[in-house]
Amino acid sequence: MNHEPYPILEFDPDSSAFVDPQDLLKPIDIARRCILCFFQDILEEGQANGQLKAVYKLGSEIGRNMVYEMTVEGERIAVLHPGVGAPLAGAFLEELIALGCRDFIACGGCGVLDKSIGLGHVVVPATAVRDEGTSYHYLPPSREVAAHPDAVQAIEQALQKHHVPYIIGKTWTTDGVYRETPTRIARRREEGCHVVEMEA
Structure with missing residues (x-):
């Protein structure tokens, strides 16, 4: 594990943990x-x-x-x-x-950054801007992360089969629901984000 100026950037590829759910729960x-x-x-x-x-x-x-x-x-x-x-x-x-x-x-659900997306319209997130902390414990640091193309394709096929309108989009995933400032929103829109949520 590299030493970084900010701990959130110190990705550890070793998945063994001091507290492991496999030790706490049995199949x-x-x-x-x-x-x-x-x-x-x-x-x-x-x-x-x-x-x-x-x-x-x-x-x-x-x-x-x-x-x-x-x-x-x-x-x-x-x-x-x-x-x-x-x-x-x-x-x-x-x-x-x-x-x-x-x-x-x-x-x-999610918040909408692209006002052309109506309430209840399905958005399949193909990419996410990583503005939260949890994902940095599972993946190396990067500005964005992409969903597996096979997963996106499978979701698209299911939606098409059932005639559900949808768009493929980019999401902004954040921990700070009350820190979605006008400046941050503008920047995420410039990056192409359609929606904002907290779990992608």
Whole structure:
């Protein structure tokens, strides 16, 4: 690990950690595929109509987060609200991996920087400007990060199959929801960001 003037830039490629979710949690009978759903109202509706069944409780300092399962076209799918912000979402993601989930997709809301994008329009983030801290513990420092092209293509194909309008865009991912200043917003727009969120 290199010594840098700012600790956030000191990427350590060694993934072994003092506290490892693999040591805390053992694999369970859980779906391989998982949706990280940031829409609490959707989860509540799924519970109320019996579509979602609670299968596990993940814990944090804010209490318990339920892991649910549902069946879609005969396939089990795990579903979790991963909290708000990358640190909690990242911790829950690691715990889901320890439990046995392997394939993930996230679905959530965002703020719009491109005013031509209407409320509720689907934006598939192909790239993200990294203005948060969590990702720097998983990837070497860089200004931007790109989603895997195969993942973007698979999402596009699913949206097209179901005739859902969408755009492929760039997101600004940040930890500072109340630090989205006019100057920062202008700069992110200049960089081509369409939206802003906290977990990409």
